Amino acid sequence: xxxxxxxxxxxxxxxxxxxxxxxxxxxxxxxxxxxxxxxxxxxxxxxxxxxxxxxxxxxxxxxxxxxxxxxxxxxxxxxxxxxxxxxxxxxxxxxxxxxxxxxxxxxxxxxxxxxxxxxxxxxxxxxxxxxxxxxxxxxxxxxxxxxxxxxxxxxxxxxxxxxxxxxxxxxxxxxxxxxxxxxxxxxxxxxxxxxxxxxxxxxxxxxxxxxxxxxx
Amino acid sequence: xxxxxxxxxxxxxxxxxxxxxxxxxxxxxxxxxxxxxxxxxxxxxxxxxxxxxxxxxxxxxxxxxxxxxxxxxxxxxxxxxxxxxxxxxxxxxxxxxxxxxxxxxxxxxxxxxxxxxxxxxxxxxxxxxxxxxxxxxxxxxxxxxxxxxxxxxxxxxxxxxxxxxxxxxxxxxxxxxxxxxxxxxxxxxxxxxxxxxx
Numbered sequence: 082x083x084x085x086x087x088x089x090x091x092x093x094x095x096x097x098x099x100x101x102x103x104x105x106x107x108x109x110x111x112x113x114x115x116x117x118x119x120x121x122x123x124x125x126x127x128x129x130x131x132x133x134x135x136x137x138x139x140x141x142x143x144x145x146x147x148x149x150x151x152x153x154x155x156x157x158x159x160x161x162x163x164x165x166x167x168x169x170x171x172x173x174x175x176x177x178x179x180x181x182x183x184x185x186x187x188x189x190x191x192x193x194x195x196x197x198x199x200x201x202x203x204x205x206x207x208x209x210x211x212x213x214x215x216x217x218x219x220x221x222x223x224x225x226x227x228x229x230x231x232x233x234x235x236x237x238x239x240x241x242x243x244x245x246x247x248x249x250x251x252x253x254x255x256x257x258x259x260x261x262x263x264x265x266x267x268x269x270x271x272x273x274x275x276x277x278x279x280x281x282x283x284x285x286x287x288x289x290x291x292x293x294x295x296x297x
Numbered sequence: 298x299x300x301x302x303x304x305x306x307x308x309x310x311x312x313x314x315x316x317x318x319x320x321x322x323x324x325x326x327x328x329x330x331x332x333x334x335x336x337x338x339x340x341x342x343x344x345x346x347x348x349x350x351x352x353x354x355x356x357x358x359x360x361x362x363x364x365x366x367x368x369x370x371x372x373x374x375x376x377x378x379x380x381x382x383x384x385x386x387x388x389x390x391x392x393x394x395x396x397x398x399x400x401x402x403x404x405x406x407x408x409x410x411x412x413x414x415x416x417x418x419x420x421x422x423x424x425x426x427x428x429x430x431x432x433x434x435x436x437x438x439x440x441x442x443x444x445x446x447x448x449x450x451x452x453x454x455x456x457x458x459x460x461x462x463x464x465x466x467x468x469x470x471x472x473x474x475x476x477x478x479x480x481x482x483x484x485x486x487x488x489x490x491x492x493x494x495x
Contacts, residue, residue: 125424128474129431137471139431140439170418170427177421 119185122178126186133195135244142249147195151187153240156270158183165269166261199246201291209292212285221280225289228273233293238270243296250290254278324385325392331373336393338401341369343452347398351441353390355468357381364467367459400447404489412490415483425478426471428487436494446494453488 126146131137134147146154160166161175178186213233216224225242229235233243242250253260257278261271281289321329329335331342338344345353359365360374361381378386404412416436419427428445432438436446445453459465460476479487 121424124474125421125426125478128426128471132470137431139442140433141430143430170430173418173427174421 118179119182122182122186123189126190130190131195131198134190134193135195135198136246136249138199138246138248142199142246142252144249145198145245146190147193148234148244149187149190149241150235150237150239151184151191152238153235154187154190155183156238160261160269160271163264163267165264165267166271167263168260196297197244197294199248199294201247201250201287201294203291203295205288205291206295207292209288209290212289213292217280217285220282220285222277222285225293233296242293245290245294247290247294250294251286254281254286254290255283324389327377328389328393332393336396337399338449338452341452342373344398344401344448345393346396347447348394348444349438349440349442350387350390350394352438352443353393354386355441357386357390358383359465359468362468365465365469367456367464370465398444398447400495401449401492402447404450404492405485406489406493408486408489409493410490411483412486412488415487416490420483423478425483426475428475431471436491445491448491450488450492453491454484457484457488 127134129137129139129143130146131143134145134149136145136147137143157166158171158175158178161168161171164172212222213225214231216222216227225233228239229242230239233241235241255278257271258275262269262275278286328345331339332345333339333342336345338346356365357378360370360378363371363375365374381389415425416428416432418429419425428436431442432445433442436444438444457476457479458481460469460473461479463473466473476484
């Protein structure tokens, strides 16, 4: 665990320095990928994730990125690349992103704020609110707000849930251990959610997903 | 010009009539004249059999509203749906969606592998998105997202090319954007691959 952590500390520092350097020198030319490439890549992201980053429900649900925490977005892109989060399509997408683009992409989506685009059943929202705010102590489910915040906007590495697509939330919570925290021995913050996702029943997942999907 | 147009229309109808079956109700027969026996598609008219009913309904509405403005749509479908009620559109959509589809299998077999890769993963370096995430692992479609598997090569190729040319720009999101990023060779490969999917 420690070794992988260190392995990643170095590239991350280099990346952070590179981004800082690019920022301080002030020119888009300082980064290998200029503004135009970032714009083209944003268009690319939005083809699937919605014109305003609101998410899109195709055969699979493509999550809302609008308002998402930049560090969470960057972490997930790295998780795809390292196959800690298994998704063949996003593995390829993340691979095509130059590290110097990540901050610009993440910041762009963080600043967007469209209304929720995939809300769950309203009738489930009330019981979902109770779970979100109080947890289910007898089932070892912590209150979601403890980490994700009262308004479900997340913070730092913890994702925003407000306005996320209902089908995406349900699928993610249902299949947590099949998609996240893959690759034995690789350090991954998704482990924090594993017991909670595991302890929620299908109807509790539906309720809490419905509640946060309505939040703006 | 007008005369030539009529001639083509008559020729098309004659061709379609050969394919039509005698024992279908009149309203369905109006479709199968061109879309073929059991809705399997003939020449320029795409297969309807097995298509998602919500997709068919949405397309019928788009012909009615003239937002699907591709040349053949204008020429044939705008008129065909002009007097169609929403109720009939729904019934026709339901009917054709339940017919078992047959794969056209008329693409270039040599392009199947390339087409499959583009379909499943896209081409991230040139900003081509994955088709699978919306159209499904077996190109079966879902809700108002169409089934693509087994449609005719020429139809698939034409639709993708025409989005790039600016047709059907309204009400088909995200396809105009998706198709714009595809090269003619990539379109060829995708259309070939899809035509073989059963």
